[in-house]
Amino acid sequence: MPIKISHQFDAGAIDVISAVNPQQIDLHIRKDSHAEFAQWFYFRLQGARGEACNLRFLNAGKTTYPAGWNDYQAVASYDRESWFRVPTSFDGTVMTITHTPERDSVYYAYFEPYSWERHLQLLGDAEASPLARIIDLGTTLDGHDLNAIVIGNPAAAKKIWVIARQHPGETMAEWFVEGLVGAMLDPDNPVALQLLKKAVLYIVPNMNPDGSVRGNLRTNAAGANLNREWMTPSLAVSPEVLAVKTKMHETGCDLFLDVHGDEALPYVFVAGSEMLENFSPAQATAQQRFLDCFVQASPDFQTKVGYASSKYREEVLKLASKYVAHTFKCVSLTLEMPFKDNAINPDARIGWDGDRSAQLGAAILIPVLDAMA
Numbered sequence: 001m002p003i004k005i006s007h008q009f010d011a012g013a014i015d016v017i018s019a020v021n022p023q024q025i026d027l028h029i030r031k032d033s034h035a036e037f038a039q040w041f042y043f044r045l046q047g048a049r050g051e052a053c054n055l056r057f058l059n060a061g062k063t064t065y066p067a068g069w070n071d072y073q074a075v076a077s078y079d080r081e082s083w084f085r086v087p088t089s090f091d092g093t094v095m096t097i098t099h100t101p102e103r104d105s106v107y108y109a110y111f112e113p114y115s116w117e118r119h120l121q122l123l124g125d126a127e128a129s130p131l132a133r134i135i136d137l138g139t140t141l142d143g144h145d146l147n148a149i150v151i152g153n154p155a156a157a158k159k160i161w162v163i164a165r166q167h168p169g170e171t172m173a174e175w176f177v178e179g180l181v182g183a184m185l186d187p188d189n190p191v192a193l194q195l196l197k198k199a200v201l202y203i204v205p206n207m208n209p210d211g212s213v214r215g216n217l218r219t220n221a222a223g224a225n226l227n228r229e230w231m232t233p234s235l236a237v238s239p240e241v242l243a244v245k246t247k248m249h250e251t252g253c254d255l256f257l258d259v260h261g262d263e264a265l266p267y268v269f270v271a272g273s274e275m276l277e278n279f280s281p282a283q284a285t286a287q288q289r290f291l292d293c294f295v296q297a298s299p300d301f302q303t304k305v306g307y308a309s310s311k312y313r314e315e316v317l318k319l320a321s322k323y324v325a326h327t328f329k330c331v332s333l334t335l336e337m338p339f340k341d342n343a344i345n346p347d348a349r350i351g352w353d354g355d356r357s358a359q360l361g362a363a364i365l366i367p368v369l370d371a372m373a
């Protein structure tokens, strides 16, 4: 039986150069649909059961984050439920997955995907709780709904905003949201019960539906990097940001989390807002308190490794968390999770994955509650 590679499904993305010989399957990582970014891949291989396959990504060294391939292990799944890491090497130019599929059909991806179907299920499951409402914020360029889950009473004193997947290929961000929402809607969770006495949560599980379904790493259907659009979002280029920013100005914001994944660093970390010119001592104290509490709440979180705070000097207010910190003078963080593994808590078989992201999403409610004190 000849081998076959396909990608015509939700978030599927790969360019096939040659798929004849299982020992030398040659591929290119595809660019985003309307931008030069290239890193996300997700495809299906059929007909290679029992064959020692070498899947070679010939342009890996020319992708957006080549450092992301150092010490990286790709993920695979037979059923798209259970994902595991497969041996992967990178020589600076070509990345190679070496794997012998045990079944006729196997999927390979950059990270455990989070499908549009699962997104819709998340909304439906959330609204089954009397604590949650689903609000429609607008429509994307491809015609997807942009929804938020509102948990708690909108009249509550404090407004918490959580957004995820501005960069659609960072699927761990929506897994994180799934864990956070599940914990918030658990009627036996004492942290959630206390939090609901003080705050309402506005949660956007997927800021970039078009990019997600298209299999983009970083951009929407217009090729826009949404996390550079917060100063001047527009209906034509970044309706997702325009809709969320408009709603946020309507509600106010007392705490903001923008959830991401980092291609290179094998750690969970945050980027704060200390580089802002008007960052106040009160904001600095509150930010540090949040980080200290988060370290206590989750052994997966740490503050030793992260971005230098000078990383975003240029036009910094285009970034969501900086714009929000500047505008609402609140704790406002970009949370990054690894595509690789968590070096302080490694798991060789699975690496960092959806479940661990969800656990982190539940754990962050402890510092979030602390911040409402």
Ligand SMILES: [Zn+2]
Binding pocket: 167, 170, 260, 261
């Ligand atoms: Zn990101």
